[in-house]
Amino acid sequence: MDLKATLKAIKINEPTLSTILGAFVILAVGILVINYFRTPGKTGSITPPAQTTAEEAVSQAGTKHTVASGEHLWRIAQKYYKSGYNWVDIAEANNLTNPDLLTVGAELTIPSVPGKQNTVNAPPGQTATSGEPIQTDTYSVVQGDALWSIAVRAYGDGYQWPKIWEANRASILNPNLIYPDQNLTLPRQ
Template sequence: MNNFRKYFSESTLSLILGVLVVLVLGLVAYKIFKGRNVVPTELTQKVTEVSTPSGELTSPTASVALPVEHTVTAGETLWSIAQRYYRSGYNWVDISKANGIKNGNKIAVGQKLTIPEVSVRKPVAVSSQVKVTPVVKSSAISTEKYTVLKGDSLWSVSVRAYGDGFRWKEIASANKLVNPRLIHAGNVLTIPRP
């Protein structure tokens, strides 16, 4: 060991050991994830069918009489199996429930799954109309006393009293507040006037 230290400094040894650790971890990660289908191709395809908001579920379009038993093959996911039988990957949830699968990512090659007879799930179109709710503007504070309402902050009170949120410090000082961030509904604040 001492001969080895003659040729390499401590920082060089640390660098070499660090590189070895990174290489070993990289190889282990490669072995673990090597053949795993991370994102099913069905998820990357554009959704072209959208049902009306009143009909979230439609009848099955598959030509196979359900229920049926399916044996999982390499590369299959619950999504791809649902695509095959229902022409909708969203039915993977029904397959999972029918087979008592708690984690949909953990199905094994050769595993037998019951494909239940259920309605086909389709994505529901989201309305592009946005509801606009009017903002109720708080009235200006013109009195020297103000009762705090739920949702008030010193900043909002200062804006309503002075038209300037940065003057909240004046209100905090006039009321000898220990913690200016903490005011409660029902508190009566003195609003200093020039």
């Protein structure tokens, strides 16, 4: 077969060849995209977090931690100190200029400091809880209430307001907006 006949045969089959090559390109791009977004190390099973005691948490302090995908300083501090409030200590020990920006694979030094407890200090002349403590499992919102103040009265800790929000998510779309006479469920342990 001569060159002219070969070129003529290819010209006739050009749409078929283009379709086949296009399919290979799409397949290759699809595989690359899937591999790019696949998280290494995920096996599809959920493993419970390791339980450590306060003594173990303190003994882990002063070690190195490699930042994993999706981690932030609060979560790392909770892991080592059982308190997210120690994120400031980790940021200072590592001279982080922007604590919100952690690079995956970066190695952080975990300083040997005691775990911090959350505290709420009331200004002089005021009490941390305004109003009577809430002992019931339900509460009717009054004018001026906020989830924080309700959590302080119900649990003695304003940082527990997300528990109230989660229990009432169907009726509270925005945790900053609650209305008088709105009935809330207060989860108790």
